[in-house]
Amino acid sequence: MGGTGGGTGGRESGRDGRGVRAGLWRALPTDDADELTWLLFHQEDVLSLEQARRFLSPKAIRHRVATRRWRQVHRGIYVTHSGPLGPAQLRWIAVLAAGPAAVLGGLTAAQAWGLRRYETRVVHLLLPARHQARSLPSGVRVHRTTLLPEQDVLSVGQPRRTMPARSLVDAAQWAPSDAEARAVIAAGFQQRLVGGDDVHRVLDRMPRARRRKLIKVTASDAAGGAHSLAELDFLSLVRTAGLPEPSRQVVRHDAAGRRRYLDVWFEQWRVHVEIDGGQHLDPRTAWNDMQRQNDLWTTGDRVLRFPAWAVRNEPERVITQLRAALRYAGWPG
Structure with missing residues (x-):
């Protein structure tokens, strides 16, 4: 244990040698650091009054608060730096x-x-x-x-x-x-x-x-693979409409042999559905999607694409198109 005097012999404030504030980057205490320094390191420069009393006298604690080396953020709780509080x-x-x-x-x-x-x-x-x-x-x-x-x-x-x-x-x-x-x-x-x-x-x-x-x-x-909320919403629509149960996040290989993940795959009828979120608005992402879609089409698959907002706001149109695609592919309905 540390003594009851004023010094701790360590880095109380959570700064490293270059003055970088805790929460952005924190240096590991040196091997000879005292117990209070290690405690503050592990607790993100936060400690309770009960913990502080294990190392310091009441007078030493009051001095740190008075000189703003520490600040009291709640009754009996201290932060040993003056910067903003992170999560x-x-x-x-x-x-x-x-x-x-x-x-x-x-x-x-x-x-x-x-x-x-x-x-x-x-x-x-x-x-x-x-x-x-x-x-x-x-x-x-x-x-x-x-x-x-x-x-x-x-x-x-x-x-x-x-x-x-x-x-x-x-x-x-x-x-x-x-x-x-x-x-x-x-x-x-x-x-x-x-x-x-x-x-x-x-x-x-x-x-x-x-x-x-x-x-x-x-x-x-x-x-089972439907990781995004839009995919879960789509799966719920499929079940409510009485359509066959699809597979989700199925791995396929494109013409170059790269692994591709299909959002929704009706394997028996070779109907593939993509649910597009906001990331598909990026031109590079859109081109990658188009290449993947072209690879599927050239082998005879049917590919349907729906934006996530349509799944949520226009479910009838989504299901109508999907039902039509499945029927044309041979699903008896």
């Missing part, structure tokens, strides 16, 4: 303020695992149902649970958080709409945070989960 620091502030029973959950935990395109400054915490709540910073949302088995928590991680599959299930439960719930599950598979039956195993342990059926169906479809 990692907000997560540490939340869990330290909530106490040792708290774990990061939902979208916050999923972001800590690497989920992209769902950035938010709201920090979601999961707490035992009977746990006494503490005063928490603004922007922290607490959720209660009676079901949090050991296999759903990464206890060795810093800070503690739910495992990827449980994080996605909770994010879907807490989402403001069914569409957003489906989107986050699809994104988890698309970005390879989860795979196979990871989500189903979590749902087996949560028989009363909100949106359980929707999450289960979405996970099944996503595991």
Whole structure:
């Protein structure tokens, strides 16, 4: 342990030797760094008053705050630099303020695992149902649970958080709409945070989960290859219209031998459907798509392309064209 005097003998502020601020790039402490320096490194320059008292006297702590080397961001919680607070620091502030029973959950935990395109400054915490709540910073949302088995928590991680599959299930439960719930599950598979039956195993342990059926169906479809929300919407249209069940994300090889992925493939009738998102507006991407489509057409396949907005907003026209293509290809209807 460090002494109770004023110095720590280490890099408190989270700067490296060139003055680069923590959160952008952080140098690994040297081998001779003291315990407080290592603690601040692992906790993104955030610590609680209880932790600080293990290394410093109350007078030394007050001096750091008074001289603005540290700043108090919540009752009993300090940040040891004066720069802006990033997502990692907000997560540490939340869990330290909530106490040792708290774990990061939902979208916050999923972001800590690497989920992209769902950035938010709201920090979601999961707490035992009977746990006494503490005063928490603004922007922290607490959720209660009676079901949090050991296999759903990464206890060795810093800070503690739910495992990827449980994080996605909770994010879907807490989402403001069914569409957003489906989107986050699809994104988890698309970005390879989860795979196979990871989500189903979590749902087996949560028989009363909100949106359980929707999450289960979405996970099944996503595991089968329909990773984007537009593809999931298209698959739902196909089933509602009574059309045959297609394969998704099937690997084919083009004329040059390169691997290509087909969004939707009705193999028996050789009908291929592409769902185009915004990336297809890029000229280079569009030309790659055209080459792939030409390779398919030259071998006799039928290729239909629909923009994602049409799948959502003009489903009748989409299904009408698809049904016609399948019938011309020999589907009896």
